Amino acid sequence: MLITQIKSIKEIIKFGIKKIFVIKCIGCKEVYFPEKDVDNLINELTNSNIEIIQTISTEYLCNADFSKIISEKYKSQIEYVDSILIFSCGVGVQVVSSILEDKLVLPGCDTLNIPGYQGLTSQNFNCDLCGECYLNYTAGICPITSCSKSLLNGPCGGAKNGKCEVNKEMDCGWEKIYKRLSKFNLAKKQIDVVKIRNFLKLQEGVIGEKNETV
Amino acid sequence: MKLSELFKKGKFVITSEIGPPKGWQVDKCIHEAETYLKGKVDAINVTDNQSSVMRFGSLATCILLKQKNMEPIFQVTCRDRNRIALQSDILSAYAFGIENLLLLTGDHPVLGDHKDAKPVFDLDSVSLIYAVKKLESGEDLAGNKLEGEPPKFCIGAVVSPCAEPLDPQLFKMEKKIKAGAEFFQTQLVFEPEKFVKFMDIVKKNFGKVYVLLGITILKSVGMAKYMNENVAGVFVPDYLIEELKKDKEKTKSGQTGIEIAAKLIKEMKPYCDGVHIMPLGWDDKVPHLLELAEL
Ligand code: SF4
Numbered sequence: 277m278l279i280t281q282i283k284s285i286k287e288i289i290k291f292g293i294k295k296i297f298v299i300k301c302i303g304c305k306e307v308y309f310p311e312k313d314v315d316n317l318i319n320e321l322t323n324s325n326i327e328i329i330q331t332i333s334t335e336y337l338c339n340a341d342f343s344k345i346i347s348e349k350y351k352s353q354i355e356y357v358d359s360i361l362i363f364s365c366g367v368g369v370q371v372v373s374s375i376l377e378d379k380l381v382l383p384g385c386d387t388l389n390i391p392g393y394q395g396l397t398s399q400n401f402n403c404d405l406c407g408e409c410y411l412n413y414t415a416g417i418c419p420i421t422s423c424s425k426s427l428l429n430g431p432c433g434g435a436k437n438g439k440c441e442v443n444k445e446m447d448c449g450w451e452k453i454y455k456r457l458s459k460f461n462l463a464k465k466q467i468d469v470v471k472i473r474n475f476l477k478l479q480e481g482v483i484g485e486k487n488e489t490v
Numbered sequence: 491m492k493l494s495e496l497f498k499k500g501k502f503v504i505t506s507e508i509g510p511p512k513g514w515q516v517d518k519c520i521h522e523a524e525t526y527l528k529g530k531v532d533a534i535n536v537t538d539n540q541s542s543v544m545r546f547g548s549l550a551t552c553i554l555l556k557q558k559n560m561e562p563i564f565q566v567t568c569r570d571r572n573r574i575a576l577q578s579d580i581l582s583a584y585a586f587g588i589e590n591l592l593l594l595t596g597d598h599p600v601l602g603d604h605k606d607a608k609p610v611f612d613l614d615s616v617s618l619i620y621a622v623k624k625l626e627s628g629e630d631l632a633g634n635k636l637e638g639e640p641p642k643f644c645i646g647a648v649v650s651p652c653a654e655p656l657d658p659q660l661f662k663m664e665k666k667i668k669a670g671a672e673f674f675q676t677q678l679v680f681e682p683e684k685f686v687k688f689m690d691i692v693k694k695n696f697g698k699v700y701v702l703l704g705i706t707i708l709k710s711v712g713m714a715k716y717m718n719e720n721v722a723g724v725f726v727p728d729y730l731i732e733e734l735k736k737d738k739e740k741t742k743s744g745q746t747g748i749e750i751a752a753k754l755i756k757e758m759k760p761y762c763d764g765v766h767i768m769p770l771g772w773d774d775k776v777p778h779l780l781e782l783a784e785l
């Protein structure tokens with residue numbers, strides 16, 4: 277069962293989003309999708325003067341073909357907003373982020389774990405079910421799976437010619453993250469953020485206090 | 491003595507480093523430090539299982555240096571220890587009078603001699619700096635109160651001024667400064683123009699932060715080429731490689747490398763707050779280099 281926990285509103289509005297398009301992914305039949313919590317959060321966002329252009333429910337966002345169809349279908353709405361807020365596992369967010377290169381794609385949930393079932397997961401993106409989705413800090417590129425050291429606070433300085441120190445075949449995830457952060461002017465905004473992993477979240481099924489950043 | 495006190499006095503700070511041996515008999519390593527570095531440099535950085543190769547420990551070596559009246563800089567990487575062990579070792583160091591830290595993320599284990607080891611990276615350089623600042627405030631990372639007086643360190647970090655692209659480096663550098671880094675030791679520099687440009691950006695954007703220029707003595711053409719191919723953020727320009735090629739005997743003796751290093755130091759001295767010499771085994775050549783660089 278895929279278990280997700282909805283992020284706190286503070287974590288979502290942190291970097292100044294204004295107009296958003298919301299996608300709920302209710303694809304995996306096994307998923308525990310806290311629909312009520314999501315609707316509450318959407319209400320809270322509206323109350324915080326964030327304009328929600330449209331909210332859609334869909335399936336299997338992790339499948340790039342499905343995601344592309346959705347992006348086409350809602351093209352005019354998506355063009356109008358500054359960010360896309362997605363309630364799905366980390367893979368879904370990464371897939372949409374890679375399709376909508378010019379939009380900031382934010383995760384609305386933290387993905388906790390998927391014992392035994394993984395939906396129609398894409399081959400190109402990985403989610404390690406780390407328990408606190410960092411994609412909002414990393415402009416939609418997963419630091420846990422795209423960086424060999426799973427670093428959260430920036431590149432290690434070991435990359436040469438854009439390649440990771442561990443594997444010359446692999447792009448340095450953090451150089452890509454930095455590039456995308458700069459595109460959205462997000463690097464400066466998080467210069468005093470210190471991210472630290474919460475490994476307690478890896479304990480099976482632990483839905484604990486919401487993650488807050490120091 | 492904290493390095494920050496020297497910086498504040500306006501001293502051009504000189505540091506060097508030693509790498510502990512693969513084995514427990516450290517006498518030779520300590521003796522070399524005493525012979526070639528003591529009295530000539532302000533502090534000695536002790537590497538932490540450098541290049542992910544398992545060796546004698548950094549903390550124990552720092553304690554031995556301290557006992558011989560040398561000022562150690564305790565290098566701590568995040569590769570091998572989780573946040574509990576890191577905080578514990580850093581507290582332990584303080585009890586032995588070790589006040590200077592150099593905090594880094596560390597190389598990945600696959601670069602070393604235990605490739606199958608678990609890469610820890612529970613914290614990274616930024617969060618480790620943050621953790622030390624927490625200890626200094628009298629609390630651990632989890633927010634529990636420390637007994638007695640909190641420690642007070644001088645916190646150093648690293649940066650790579652010649653890296654391409656440079657912007658991600660500056661982003662991380664600024665994060666380290668915000669987290670509490672007081673000084674930076676740079677990756678090896680062979681390109682003064684790039685360094686001057688880097689220092690210009692640092693001064694303009696980050697205000698006062700102390701920077702130690704990273705310098706080594708080039709041993710051979712092969713070494714220069716190897717670094718160009720494999721070491722992140724290090725570029726030895728062609729004209730220096732030509733200089734090494736000119737007189738084979740002179741290069742072999744170390745004289746060419748020393749002259750190049752001295753020239754580089756002199757050229758960049760006006761732009762930084764000190765120099766960090768990485769002798770990479772050539773500790774015995776450090777005194778001559780310092781002399782030639784007029785330090
Ligand atoms: S940060 Fe990466 S591993 Fe963690 S939940 Fe998001 S996509 Fe998954």
Ligand code: SF4
Binds near residue numbers: 423425432449450
């Ligand atoms: S080189 Fe890049 S991807 Fe590789 S460990 Fe360092 S930051 Fe991560």
